[in-house]
Amino acid sequence: MKAIYLDNNATTRVAPAVVEEMTPYFSEYYGNPSSMHTFGGMLGKKIVEAREKVADLINADPDEIIFTSCGTESDSTAIYAALQSYPKKRHIITTRVEHPAVKNLCEHLAKTGYRVSWVPVDREGRLDIDYLYDHMADDTAIISVMWANNETGVIFPVEQVAHAAAERGIVFHTDAVQAGGKVPVDVRKSNVSMLSLSGHKFHGPKGVGVLYVKKGTKFAPFLIGGHQEKGRRGGTENVASIIGLGKAAGMAKKELGSEMDRVRGLRDRLEAHILENIPNTLLNGSRENRLPNTLSVSFEYVEGESILLMLDQLGICASSGSACTSGTLEPSHVLRALGVPFTAAHGSIRFSLSTYTTREEIDVVCEQMPPLIERLRTMSPFWKKEASCSIL
Amino acid sequence: MKAIYLDNNATTRVAPAVVEEMTPYFSEYYGNPSSMHTFGGMLGKKIVEAREKVADLINADPDEIIFTSCGTESDSTAIYAALQSYPKKRHIITTRVEHPAVKNLCEHLAKTGYRVSWVPVDREGRLDIDYLYDHMADDTAIISVMWANNETGVIFPVEQVAHAAAERGIVFHTDAVQAGGKVPVDVRKSNVSMLSLSGHKFHGPKGVGVLYVKKGTKFAPFLIGGHQEKGRRGGTENVASIIGLGKAAGMAKKELGSEMDRVRGLRDRLEAHILENIPNTLLNGSRENRLPNTLSVSFEYVEGESILLMLDQLGICASSGSACTSGTLEPSHVLRALGVPFTAAHGSIRFSLSTYTTREEIDVVCEQMPPLIERLRTMSPFWKKEASCSIL
Numbered sequence: 001m002k003a004i005y006l007d008n009n010a011t012t013r014v015a016p017a018v019v020e021e022m023t024p025y026f027s028e029y030y031g032n033p034s035s036m037h038t039f040g041g042m043l044g045k046k047i048v049e050a051r052e053k054v055a056d057l058i059n060a061d062p063d064e065i066i067f068t069s070c071g072t073e074s075d076s077t078a079i080y081a082a083l084q085s086y087p088k089k090r091h092i093i094t095t096r097v098e099h100p101a102v103k104n105l106c107e108h109l110a111k112t113g114y115r116v117s118w119v120p121v122d123r124e125g126r127l128d129i130d131y132l133y134d135h136m137a138d139d140t141a142i143i144s145v146m147w148a149n150n151e152t153g154v155i156f157p158v159e160q161v162a163h164a165a166a167e168r169g170i171v172f173h174t175d176a177v178q179a180g181g182k183v184p185v186d187v188r189k190s191n192v193s194m195l196s197l198s199g200h201k202f203h204g205p206k207g208v209g210v211l212y213v214k215k216g217t218k219f220a221p222f223l224i225g226g227h228q229e230k231g232r233r234g235g236t237e238n239v240a241s242i243i244g245l246g247k248a249a250g251m252a253k254k255e256l257g258s259e260m261d262r263v264r265g266l267r268d269r270l271e272a273h274i275l276e277n278i279p280n281t282l283l284n285g286s287r288e289n290r291l292p293n294t295l296s297v298s299f300e301y302v303e304g305e306s307i308l309l310m311l312d313q314l315g316i317c318a319s320s321g322s323a324c325t326s327g328t329l330e331p332s333h334v335l336r337a338l339g340v341p342f343t344a345a346h347g348s349i350r351f352s353l354s355t356y357t358t359r360e361e362i363d364v365v366c367e368q369m370p371p372l373i374e375r376l377r378t379m380s381p382f383w384k385k386e387a388s389c390s391i392l
Numbered sequence: 393m394k395a396i397y398l399d400n401n402a403t404t405r406v407a408p409a410v411v412e413e414m415t416p417y418f419s420e421y422y423g424n425p426s427s428m429h430t431f432g433g434m435l436g437k438k439i440v441e442a443r444e445k446v447a448d449l450i451n452a453d454p455d456e457i458i459f460t461s462c463g464t465e466s467d468s469t470a471i472y473a474a475l476q477s478y479p480k481k482r483h484i485i486t487t488r489v490e491h492p493a494v495k496n497l498c499e500h501l502a503k504t505g506y507r508v509s510w511v512p513v514d515r516e517g518r519l520d521i522d523y524l525y526d527h528m529a530d531d532t533a534i535i536s537v538m539w540a541n542n543e544t545g546v547i548f549p550v551e552q553v554a555h556a557a558a559e560r561g562i563v564f565h566t567d568a569v570q571a572g573g574k575v576p577v578d579v580r581k582s583n584v585s586m587l588s589l590s591g592h593k594f595h596g597p598k599g600v601g602v603l604y605v606k607k608g609t610k611f612a613p614f615l616i617g618g619h620q621e622k623g624r625r626g627g628t629e630n631v632a633s634i635i636g637l638g639k640a641a642g643m644a645k646k647e648l649g650s651e652m653d654r655v656r657g658l659r660d661r662l663e664a665h666i667l668e669n670i671p672n673t674l675l676n677g678s679r680e681n682r683l684p685n686t687l688s689v690s691f692e693y694v695e696g697e698s699i700l701l702m703l704d705q706l707g708i709c710a711s712s713g714s715a716c717t718s719g720t721l722e723p724s725h726v727l728r729a730l731g732v733p734f735t736a737a738h739g740s741i742r743f744s745l746s747t748y749t750t751r752e753e754i755d756v757v758c759e760q761m762p763p764l765i766e767r768l769r770t771m772s773p774f775w776k777k778e779a780s781c782s783i784l
Binding site for chain 2: 003005007010011012013014015016018019022023026027030031032034035036037038039040069070071072073075076099100101104105108198200205206207208223224225226227234235236237238239240241305308309311312316317318319320
C-alpha cells in the first residue's frame with residue numbers, strides 16, 4: 001500500500017530530479033572544492049550555481065547566502081551572531097509559537113542571563129504586534145519571529161516587524177523554514193537582517209540549510225573552522241546536498257504560482273469536508289493568513305495519538321499538534337499559546353500537503369476521516385458524557 | 393583522462409555501496425524519524441543500525457554516538473560542552489598542529505578570555521608530551537589533541553595523554569577525523585572522553601559527522617533545538633547520510649587490516665621512489681608513527697603550488713602542505729610547527745591514498761615526479777644559485 005503522505009511540514013520527498021542532480025557528486029565528482037586541483041576545484045562552480053539559485057528563490061544576493069547543515073543551525077547561527085556582535089545588549093524578543101530551534105535556544109539563553117520577551121498570539125494564532133513593539137528596548141540584540149508557523153501554518157507580518165526593528169536599529173531574524181518554497185519570500189522587500197531555510201522542507205535533501213545574512217549585518221560565525229563560506233561557516237562543503245538544494249530552490253520558485261494554488265485548493269477541499277462532516281471540530285489558526293499546504297484541526301474529545309494510529313493503519317501519514325514524540329502527552333506549546341480549549345487541544349491533527357499530493361489522495365482522506373473520528377468518539381468516555389449532556 | 397586521486401585526506405570517494413544504501417532514503421523512504429506514523433518511524437530503526445555500526449568501528453556503546461553534520465561541528469560541540477560543563481575552568485590545552493576546526497576555535501576562545509596552551513611538536517612532528525603534562529592545571533577544562541595529523545599523518549600518543557588527563561580529572565577530546573577508518577581507533581582502550589569523526593574521510597558522504605561522548609562525561613548540546621539525538625543535537629536527522637555513514641563505517645572496519653597494509657605498501661613505494669630519485673627532498677613527519685595512507689614531502693627550492701599545477705595537468709590530484717587555498721603563500725602552521733626549513737616548506741606536497749588507489753596509479757606518479765621536479769627546479773632562480781654554490 002502506497003502511503004498517502006500528508007506530513008510535509010515534517011519533511012518532504014526529495015524530488016527525483018534533485019536526486020538525479022546530486023548523484024554524480026558522490027562517487028564520480030567527489031572532490032573537495034577547497035583543493036588546488038581541477039577535480040576538486042571545479043566543484044566550486046557548482047556551488048556558485050547552487051548559491052545563485054537559492055539567492056534567486058528569496059531575492060537575495062548570492063554573497064548573502066551561507067550554506068549550513070539545517071534550519072536549526074541557521075537559527076542558532078543567526079541568534080548567536082547578533083548576541084556576539086552586540087555583547088552589551090542582553091535582550092531578545094521572540095514569539096510563544098516558535099519552532100524548538102528558536103524556542104529552546106531562547107529558553108537556554110534566558111537561563112544564562114539574557115532577558116527574553118515572548119510575544120503572545122491570539123486565538124487565531126495572530127501575533128500581538130503591539131506587545132512586540134512595546135517590548136523593543138535599547139538593549140534588544142535581536143528580534144526573531146518566524147515567517148510561518150510549522151503547526152498551524154499561520155503567516156506572521158514579518159515585513160511590518162522587520163521594518164519596525166530596522167527603524168530602531170535592531171537585528172531582525174526570521175525562521176522561514178516552513179515558508180520557503182511554499183509562499184513568496186522576498187528578503188529585499190521584507191527587509192529582514194537574517195533568514196533561515198531548510199532544504200528538506202521543499203523537496204531538497206535533509207542535512208543542508210541556508211542562512212541569509214543581509215549585507216552590512218554584523219556577523220560572527222557559529223561553526224568556527226576552515227575558510228569555507230568566506231569564513232562564515234567552517235566545515236567541508238556538503239557538495240552533493242548543496243547542489244541538490246540549488247535544484248530544489250529552482251524548482252520551488254517555479255511552483256510558487258499555479259502549483260501552490262492547486263495545493264491550496266486540495267487543502268481547502270479537505271478542510272471544508274472535515275469541518276462540514278465532523279461535528280465538534282475546530283480549525284486552528286487564521287484561515288486567511290496561512291501557508292497554502294497546511295491544515296491544523298482539533299477534534300474534541302479524542303486523542304490525536306489515537307487518530308494518528310488509525311490513520312497510519314490506513315496508510316495515511318499526518319502529525320499530531322501535540323508533542324507526542326518527545327514523550328509527553330501535553331498539547332504543544334503552539335496550541336497552548338493559541339488557547340485551544342483543553343477538550344480539543346489533545347485531539348489536534350496537522351495535515352500538510354505538497355506538490356506530490358493528488359486529488360485522489362485527498363478524496364481518500366475526506367472519505368476516511370468522518371467514520372474514523374466517529375469510531376474513536378464512540379470509545380471515548382468524555383464524548384459520551386458530552387453527548388449525554390447535549391441530550392439533556 | 394581519469395584522475396589519479398591522491399588527495400584522500402581532503403575528501404574521499406563515496407563508496408558505490410554506500411550510495412546504493414543511501415539512495416532509497418531520498419525519494420522513496422523520505423520520512424522524518426520523529427513522526428508518529430510507520431512511514432517516518434521505521435527510519436528510526438535504520439538510524440539505530442547505523443549508530444551500531446559506527447559504534448562498532450571505534451568500540452563504543454551506540455548510546456555514546458551523536459550524529460553531527462561534520463568533523464568541525466563535532467570538534468566545536470566537544471570543546472564547548474567541556475567549557476559549559478566547567479564554567480569556572482578557563483584553561484584549554486591543545487597542540488600547534490591541530491586542524492583549523494580546533495585551532496581556529498581555540499584562537500577565538502583565547503580572544504574571549506580563555507587561556508590556551510599550545511603544545512609544540514619536534515622536527516618529526518612528535519608531540520612534546522612533557523610540555524603538555526607541565527601545563528595541566530587545576531583550571532584546565534579540556535585537552536584536545538588530534539589522533540593523527542591531517543598534513544603529515546603523524547599519529548599522536550592519544551592513549552597516554554588521555555589516561556594522564558583522566559588521572560587529573562580533565563576532559564580529553566581527540567579529533568580523530570583523519571584516523572577513523574585508517575588505523576584502529578578504540579575509545580575504551582584509549583580512554584578518551586570525546587572523539588570526532590567525519591564521514592567523508594572514509595568513503596561516507598560529506599555533511600555527516602560523529603561525536604563520541606563517553607558515558608559519564610558532562611555534556612551540553614551545541615545545537616539546541618528539537619529532541620533528536622536524545623536532546624544532545626537538535627535538527628532533523630540527516631537520514632540518508634547517517635545510513636550511508638553506517639555502511640561506510642562497516643566497510644572501513646573490514647579494511648583496517650590487510651587492505652590498509654596494501655595501501656601502506658603503495659605509500660611506502662611512492663615515498664621510497666621519490667626520496668631515492670629526487671635530490672634535496674625531505675620527508676615531513678615521523679616515518680614510524682604515521683597513517684598508512686599519508687606521505688608529506690618537501691622539495692627544496694620549488695613552490696608547492698607549481699608542483700600541484702603541473703600534477704593537475706597530468707591528472708594527478710594531490711595537495712600542498714601550504715595554505716594556498718586561504719589566499720596566502722605562507723607555509724602551513726603544521727609545517728612551521730615542525731620547523732621544516734624555509735627552503736623546503738614552500739615546496740611541500742601531501743599525497744594521501746585510499747582503498748581505491750592502485751599500483752598502476754602509483755607507478756605513474758613515481759614516473760612523473762622526478763622529471764616534473766627537475767623541470768621546475770631548472771626554472772627556479774633559487775635552485776640555480778644552490779646548484780652553482782654546490783659546484784663552487
